[in-house]
Amino acid sequence: MLLNALQQTAASTLPLHLPAHGRGTGLPPGLAALITPQLARLDLPELPSLGGPLLCRGAVAEAQQAIAQLWGSRSCWFGVNGSTGLLQAALLGALGPGQGLLCPRNLHRSVLHGAVLAGIEPIYYNLPFAEDWGMHRPVDVTWFHQVLETLGSQDCTVNLVLLVNPTYQGLSAPLTPLVQLCHDHGLAVLVDEAHGSHFRGHDALPRDALAAGADLVVHSAHKSLPGLTQTAVLHCCGERVCKDELEQGLLLLQTSSPSSLLLAATELAAAWPHQQPLAAGLLSRAMDRWNQWQQELTHGGWLVSPSDDPLRLRLCTMGRGHSGLELDDHLLAFGVAGELPEPAGLTFYMGLQTPGRALHQLQQALAQLPWPQGHRQGSQVMPPLPTPLLARSAVPPRTAWFGPSRRLPLQQAVGHVVAEAITPYPPGIPLLLPGERLDEARCTWLLRYSHLWQQLDDALDTVKVLA
Ligand SMILES: Cc1ncc(COP(=O)(O)O)c(C=O)c1O
Incomplete structure (x- = not known):
């Protein structure tokens, strides 16, 4: 160890x-x-006895081998710049400049930044949207079939597929048939499993990406395992992606002084789902807790969104006439800090050991939330951002990022190529991506709903476009 x-x-x-x-x-x-x-x-x-993530000898290399063996991957590397650093290294290693990445609209901004660094050409696919919950659902096989068919008909070449699983809100896709479908089309699959590394720890949870046969998998040890902040692991399986090229990608981004404490914490966290029966016991308790919270909050008149992940629970706020951002502000005033405020809901990260009386404190704070004046209780719907099933950007993100640009009010930017991402944080999921041409429908949507994001990011009034 x-x-x-x-x-x-x-x-x-x-x-x-x-x-x-x-x-x-x-x-x-x-x-x-x-x-x-x-x-x-x-x-x-990196003393000789210890080495580092990219050295083949030393205690770090041995720890990485032990973790790869536990998870059944060919190799793995620990990272101390979060999933961000490892997703970007994976892109730099797996793809060359000008190569295509088929990626979902709910990509994290780190992937976009990786595409800028690597000169990659992303092709974005839409996800199904649940209007009554105001959130994306994960893709299923039928949906992804359609994505691949459209890709074929548009004569686009892609070299790697990205799946983000589970979603930030805790919904999981059927990974095994999805990975198989991509492999049948000769495509390697990278899964951003930042929020799902704990799935390995309990049989009742969705199948994890490595068990599903993915070629590259990134785990955030601090998001879904009991790791310290910044710790993450990149796994590589099979022969579709070249290990040496991945190491070149890591070399480009990795610090030459990775923290030994963070690396040691990564090993312990990455081993955690295999520490049985401890992990399964804690996850079983988490499932019971989720059910109890769901029942009590529903009893209190709240709508709890469906989730495959017992560690995160989302209140859907649409029927209450509040945005998730307003609810978050309200709760913060009562000392309750949620994880992910969005226009239509607020996700709480309950964790493996939720503090005692947390539900009680949350309920008390929720009970103080006033109904907005004139609001009638009932369901509402929120339409998704109008984007096509598959979209290629007008210019690659790298060209847009580094090109000469100017700033325009949003409504005057229709028809222009956007030179920045509009990414409220959290969740860090872009609404507009650099290199895309802004069309009328999307501009109208952004203007109509900008007030819902405004509290997080007041940059929605104007946008940088290519000059
Ligand atoms: C889906 C997803 N991938 C990657 C990341 C980046 O993770 P990290 O904070 O470990 O760099 C995040 C962060 O929120 C995320 O939500």
Whole structure:
């Protein structure tokens, strides 16, 4: 285990090396008062006995091999720049400039930024939208069949398919037949499983991407495993993607001083779903808790969105006449911090060990939420952003990103190629992507619903376009 190797190395070597704090002895007093000396002395550089994520010898390499074996992948790499860094490295490794990535509209902005860095040409596919819940549903096989057929008829070449699974709101696609469908079309599959690494830990949860046969999988150890913030893992399976080229991608983006503490935390977190019966026990309790919360909140008049993930619960706010952003503001005033505010709902991350009395505190805060004046309780619908099933951007994101640009009021930008992403954060899912030509329908939608996002990001009034 990497943690043991760090302890052995710290005990057996004289510290005439970086980091500058000298194994904790020179830390600023405020920090030294919080970090135990035992932990601080393990903040070690890539010493020969330890190595690093891209070195084939040392304790880090051994830890990565052990994790790959547990998950059944060919190789894996730990990352200390979140899923962001590993998704981008995977794109840089798997695709060359000008190659095509078939990616969903609910892509995280890190993928878009990866496309800018790598000069990739994304082709965006739509996801089904549940208007009554005001959120995207994951694709199913029929839907994806249609995407691939449209792709064929438009004579587009793609070299890699991206699936984001589960969605941020906790819905999961049938990954096994989807991956099979892509493989049948000769396409390799990258799954952004940032929010679903824990699925491996319980048989009742959806099948995880590696079990489903995906070629590349990215896990956020801090989002869906008990890892520290910034920790993530990239897995590679089979022969469709070249391992050496992935390592080249990692080399482009990885720090030359990855934190040994974060790497050790990554190993422990990535092993967690295989620590049975501990993991299954905690996940079973999480499922019971989700059901209890769902029942009690529904009893209190709230609409709880469907979820495949017991760690996240979403209140649909449309029927209450509030946006999820307004509900979030209201709850923050009562000391309740949700995870994902959106126009039509607010998702809470309940985690593996939800604080005691959390439901009670949430219910009390919800009970103080006033009904908006003149609002009649009942269901409402929110239409999706009007986008075609499949869309190629007018110019590649890289050209749009670096091209000469100017800023226009949104309504004057119709017909222009957009030079920036409009990405309210969270969720970090773009509404407009650089390189796309803004059409009338999308502009009208953005103007009509911009007030719903405005609280998060007041940049929706104007947009940067190519000059
Ligand atoms: C689907 C998805 N992928 C990737 C990321 C990036 O993850 P990280 O914060 O670990 O860089 C996020 C972040 O929210 C995400 O929601």
